[in-house]
Amino acid sequence: MSVVLHDPSGAALPFEAGQFFTLVLRIGKKEIKRAYSASSPSHETNEVRLTIKEVPGGQASPFVVRDLSAGYELEVLGPSGNFTVAKGTKRIILLGGGSGITPLMSIARTLLAKGGGERIDLVFGNRSEKDIIFQADLEKLSAEHGELFKVRHVLEEGSSVASRTGRLDQATVLAELDAIGAFDGDESHFFVCGPLGMMDEAKAALASRGISGSRMKEERFVSLADNQTGAEESTEAQEVGIIILGKKKSIYVRPGQTILEAGLDDGLEMPNSCTVGGCGTCRVKLVSGQVSMAEPNCLDSDERAQGYILACSSKPLSPCVVEVE
């Protein structure tokens, strides 16, 4: 379903295609934050459309899908995120899985409406045809823009709309990208958004052809399950040393606060974006001490093994020192 945001004052809501907004939901006595990408084009600033899929048993999406109604006022943070297309990019390859289509849809709608002549290809993986979000809109855009917007569906349960049957694993991603000549020349820029497993496969496929860094962007938070469990809490305030640019400042983190919240309250410049464990912007190194982190979140096993934590999702259980890198 879609949630359409308007500023109650009538002010414009500017954002860049590919960015997301964080909804602050008050459900019963709990405050839950969830980040959702805009699916609408960024030039329509009088409203922002968020497309949200209900996760059965989740904490936030059932509330959003069932209990929000027109006129409901809620706090919204953002826009945030850098999953955006740089000016002058000529060829854009969108690799999406499931509800990971939302920011990709905003990118496609925005660029096609601007008419800058970029060529856009979307490779979109789903279980079956009935799971394809925006199927009719994609067909319409593709029919309107011909060679400038091509869509290829990869479905686990084959159908006549699928260009290939299967999952978006490494081999399938490479086969699809070869089929559209995505690796010809060096103009293609790749944008990946979907479930974590699919994104890992897609990134490995791109890395095998030497694509990374400046030619590849990924958006991780939309793949977080809507069943994040909160971090354990200490019953007393804990002293946390925060090292920024080699200088350490000690702060106290109250019970219930995250390290990021306490740091920002103290005026420290700590990087952050989604504030819900989905983007990795607030990643810091745990130098000493013990924290509890809300799970699941976007840290991968390598980052965890190297001692990284997310300041927005971590509460100290003992005195700690963390370093902003």
Ligand code: FES
């Ligand atoms: S701010 Fe996004 S993961 Fe912490």
